[in-house]
Amino acid sequence: MTPTALGTVRHDWTLPEVESLLGLPLMDLLFHAQRVHRERHQPNTVQMSTLLSIKTGACPEDCAYCPQSVRYDTGLEREELMEVAAVRERALQAREAGATRFCMGAAYRSPKAKDLRVITQMVREVSALGLETCATLGMLTPEQAHELKDAGLDYYNHNLDTSPQFYGQVITTRTYRDRLDTLEAVRAADLKVCCGGILGMGESASDRAGLLMTLANLPQHPESVPINQLVQVPGTPLEGTAPVDPLDFVRTIAAARLMMPAAHVRLSAGREAMSDELQALCFLAGANSIFYGERLLTTGNPDVERDRRLLERLGIRPESVAEAIPPPAPRHEETAA
Ligand code: SAM
Ligand code: DTB
Ligand code: SF4
DSSP states (O other): OTTTTSOOOOOOOOOOHHHHHHSSSSHHHHHHHHHHHHSSSSSSEEEEEEEEEEEBSSSOOOTTOOOTTTSSSSOOOOOOOOHEEEEOOOOOHHHTTTOOOEEEEOOOOOOHHHHHHHHHHHHHHHHHHHEEEEOOOOOOOOOHHHHHHHTTTOOOEEOSOOHHHHHHHHEEEEEEEEHHHHHHHHHHTOOOOEEEEEOOOOOHHHHHHHHHHHTTTTSOSSSSSEEEEEEOOOTTTTTOOOOOOHHHHHHOOOOOOOOOOSSSEEEEETTSOOHHHHHHHHHHOOOOOOOOSSSSSSOOOOOOOHHHHHHHHHHHHEOGGGGOOOOOOOHHHHHHH
């Protein structure tokens, strides 16, 4: 791979190629990632999304990382689907704090028709506030994806979580294929895709490569790629897993930036446990989105004051909705095509 070929849009990655990308000398990897980042995105801006858990806990699935599974005793209080007005109020607060996207998460295997009717109303209300909307509700049928699109939903989050090989050690109640089917339904409804994974679940470097390869080889790259660091929750099977080497976390972000150059790569869960310096390295590696606000879904996130100070120290400003549209591809890609 020549340095200029790094950062072109491709859908034919092989595992050895991705493994060698992840294994580059760190400074080379960071240099190329930052170069590609600057070709495609505004440097020094970060997109800010706020999460809200609109239905919490009692989920029938067995995702080994998740505090919301009914199978693990994590002490989490279950909560029914929220009222539309209460969600609107939280979206308004998120907008006032500076978020541009509001992401509504529900602990479902897949949403029921009666719940989806309420959620589409939430999407309409949040959209009317001028916020971008995102939802993560589990598996969707093609019809459900269209219903959400018709309500004005912008993004649907559905993660692959890890490589196809490692997946079975983390989740047994739905298959990798199920996840790919939902992603297809979301694309077919012309929704933007937010899809990424979790590091620090005991996976190997090759599994991280396998996750990135699967994401980049999708027919169209996700517009948004969340890279989560496992938040270890007492009571979940993954509590006590050896944490991922922070520099391997940074490498994964850099490889995501190079392989999906136009995507927003989100430095997602796990920031509360990260130093400001580690987060700065993630931004250097090409991360340009964060979850903003004191809570993720059920676990903590840095408070707004800490994030404001961090962005100020780094000279980073929040990205506006208009800026989030990626600029045209750089010249070398046009000539390559
Ligand atoms: N139930 C839906 C689903 O699984 O598709 C939507 C909500 S689920 C909580 C959304 C994503 O959050 C998961 O796919 C997973 O990637 C991430 N997640 C959940 N628990 C996590 C944890 N403890 N640490 C990091 N990420 C986590
Ligand atoms: C994503 O990739 N990470 C977010 C969002 N998409 C839905 C969720 C992180 C959840 C962390 C655990 C919790 O707070 O429950
Ligand atoms: Fe349920 Fe989603 Fe948690 Fe899995 S990740 S247990 S599907 S809420």
